[in-house]
Amino acid sequence: MKHIDVGMMQYRQLNEQIRESKAKQFILSSVTGQRYIGCAQKDKTITINGTPGNGLGSYLDGATLIVNGNAQDATGDTMNEGAIIVHGSCGDGTGYAMRGGKLYIRDSAGYRCGIHMKAFEERQPLLIIGDRAGSFLGEYQAGGTIIVLGMNQEGKAPVGYFCGTGMHGGTIYLRCDTLPQGLPPQVAVHDADEDDKALLFELLDEYCALFKLDKAQLLASHFYVLSANSTTPYRMMYTHV
Amino acid sequence: MNGYHQRTPLEGEVRIPSGCAISGIISRSGKRFSGREAISSIAVMHDRSNGLGGGFAGYGIYPEYADFYALHVFYYSSEAKRSCEDFLEEHFDLINLSKIPTTKHHAITDEPLIWRYFVTPLPTKLASSQLDENEYTARCVIKINREIDGAYVFSSGKNMGVFKAVGYPEDVGEFYRLDDYEGYSWTVHGRYPTNTPGWWGGAHPFSLLDYSVVHNGEISSYDANRRFIEMFGYSCTLMTDTEVITYMIDYLHRKQGLSFEEVANVIAAPFWSTIERKSQEEKEVCTYLRNTFASMLITGPFSIILGFSGGLMALNDRLKLRSLVAAEKDDRVYLASEEAAIRVICPEPDRLWYPSGGKPVIVTLEGQQGGQDGHQLPVSGL
Numbered sequence: 001m002k003h004i005d006v007g008m009m010q011y012r013q014l015n016e017q018i019r020e021s022k023a024k025q026f027i028l029s030s031v032t033g034q035r036y037i038g039c040a041q042k043d044k045t046i047t048i049n050g051t052p053g054n055g056l057g058s059y060l061d062g063a064t065l066i067v068n069g070n071a072q073d074a075t076g077d078t079m080n081e082g083a084i085i086v087h088g089s090c091g092d093g094t095g096y097a098m099r100g101g102k103l104y105i106r107d108s109a110g111y112r113c114g115i116h117m118k119a120f121e122e123r124q125p126l127l128i129i130g131d132r133a134g135s136f137l138g139e140y141q142a143g144g145t146i147i148v149l150g151m152n153q154e155g156k157a158p159v160g161y162f163c164g165t166g167m168h169g170g171t172i173y174l175r176c177d178t179l180p181q182g183l184p185p186q187v188a189v190h191d192a193d194e195d196d197k198a199l200l201f202e203l204l205d206e207y208c209a210l211f212k213l214d215k216a217q218l219l220a221s222h223f224y225v226l227s228a229n230s231t232t233p234y235r236m237m238y239t240h241v
Numbered sequence: 242m243n244g245y246h247q248r249t250p251l252e253g254e255v256r257i258p259s260g261c262a263i264s265g266i267i268s269r270s271g272k273r274f275s276g277r278e279a280i281s282s283i284a285v286m287h288d289r290s291n292g293l294g295g296g297f298a299g300y301g302i303y304p305e306y307a308d309f310y311a312l313h314v315f316y317y318s319s320e321a322k323r324s325c326e327d328f329l330e331e332h333f334d335l336i337n338l339s340k341i342p343t344t345k346h347h348a349i350t351d352e353p354l355i356w357r358y359f360v361t362p363l364p365t366k367l368a369s370s371q372l373d374e375n376e377y378t379a380r381c382v383i384k385i386n387r388e389i390d391g392a393y394v395f396s397s398g399k400n401m402g403v404f405k406a407v408g409y410p411e412d413v414g415e416f417y418r419l420d421d422y423e424g425y426s427w428t429v430h431g432r433y434p435t436n437t438p439g440w441w442g443g444a445h446p447f448s449l450l451d452y453s454v455v456h457n458g459e460i461s462s463y464d465a466n467r468r469f470i471e472m473f474g475y476s477c478t479l480m481t482d483t484e485v486i487t488y489m490i491d492y493l494h495r496k497q498g499l500s501f502e503e504v505a506n507v508i509a510a511p512f513w514s515t516i517e518r519k520s521q522e523e524k525e526v527c528t529y530l531r532n533t534f535a536s537m538l539i540t541g542p543f544s545i546i547l548g549f550s551g552g553l554m555a556l557n558d559r560l561k562l563r564s565l566v567a568a569e570k571d572d573r574v575y576l577a578s579e580e581a582a583i584r585v586i587c588p589e590p591d592r593l594w595y596p597s598g599g600k601p602v603i604v605t606l607e608g609q610q611g612g613q614d615g616h617q618l619p620v621s622g623l
Contacts, residue, residue, distance in 0.1 A: 008284075008285070011288065031581075032285055032581050032584070032585055033285045033286065033579050033580075033581025033582065033585075035288065050581075050584075051579075051580050051581040051584050053579065053581060054579070070580055070593070072564070072579055072580055072581065073564050073579075089595075091564055091566070091580070091595065092561065092564055092595075108595075110561075110564075110595050111560075111561045111598065134561065134595070134597070135560075135561070135597075135598065136560075160597065161515060181518055182514060182518065
């Protein structure tokens, strides 16, 4: 276990220290916006106290990052494998181009979460947001799974505008009673059925245990399932916004 | 930029990847505080700038001269200073004039002459111009910047001042000794110039009268905006896209009398598809503003903080292509590109939120709070 009091340390210095250390467990304190923490790490566990900077866990390749607080923009950018757990909220571009691993956010996340997310064989990225996501959730999504639980949204759609624009693969689950307005024609929607709920039961397992949520109660709510509508690929995508 | 040469290479000669940074702090009760907090906040975002520009605006800093326009001027030659002072004496009563106090700083070099004048329009000249004193002063400032080679008025409001330079913002703050000033609000900018040179006049904030703008982003509608605003007597002389935002806000708010919410609806107008879904009343307002001021829509990524007498407004482009975080604690409101830049000066805010794209956060001294449409976050952390 290695403890680093970060303060105003340069981000390069911090990341080199983590990379070059033989320790497997790290606890960082007073983190003040240092970028790229955990970048491309394979097998370490890093606990972050304070506010990590942009690009937290970018290209993550198997390590586990735990944030006690909020993270900033581009958390889990292009992550490949591993887990990022945020006991708070995230900024814009969360899970950008994620292609594997798990990204669990207790509260909310900003604009453009999970955009360009993709999947291949055993690499199946999973992004779960507890409360609400901003506009452009899952824009150009090509694979993987995004779940938004709308914990404080009282059944309203827990996303902003332009959800799933350009989506051509993967799945978005929204826990809400009303659909987001103006879903584009590339998105097909259905109400979650028994099979979907069974799958959600598995996908939410770790998340609910981590954040102490009643999974059965969550699953009793209504979910929408958004997926790519293969009958209208790309037609008139942005020409009328 | 006649007579102006930098020793450090200009943007275009070197490439240092980064982005801009902005931060703003206001005390809603009007309690004044030094520029140090703005320096501490922007220093956290050091890596977003590349040392080619930094600057501050402080409001409430000249209470002893509150009724006079404070002109901050860069001179690149003594001829420019003579011409400018002749012009000022012809048009204004000069109440006080001095060099702006600075400290030698190893990272701030090639400074021009930097002077400050507290002035009021000459009553006879003002009367014969048939203008109000704001319009009179604004026209004089534009005339100096356009016509006197090597003289740039970079601050011209009352009881406020802009301090800017080529350098990292935290160094610029030290250079101008901002610990010695107290204001009720501060904005600050760390610059990464895109497309345009890093030079003293091109650093942010951009200012006209008491409006000042710091901007993170890049306006793709710059020339459309510039051509439109120059029809109304403004002149874009500072070689950076952000300048035009300041003039558009001056035009819309001071001259057209739009509220700041309406200004936001013009420069970051919602998409037609978003307007479609609004209530009938909102639809009419948004449609009217978008049609009437079509050439004043700003496209491209931006997050800005506007300073004005008595308040701050933060605004993102409608797609929110740049980051912006807001927080409040007691009578203070904080705005910044990154949450870490807020928490370094306010570790435990009462409320923290991400404003939505195109939805302004407006904070005024009376305690009126905008940003209700923002996306509120629970405050977490240890």
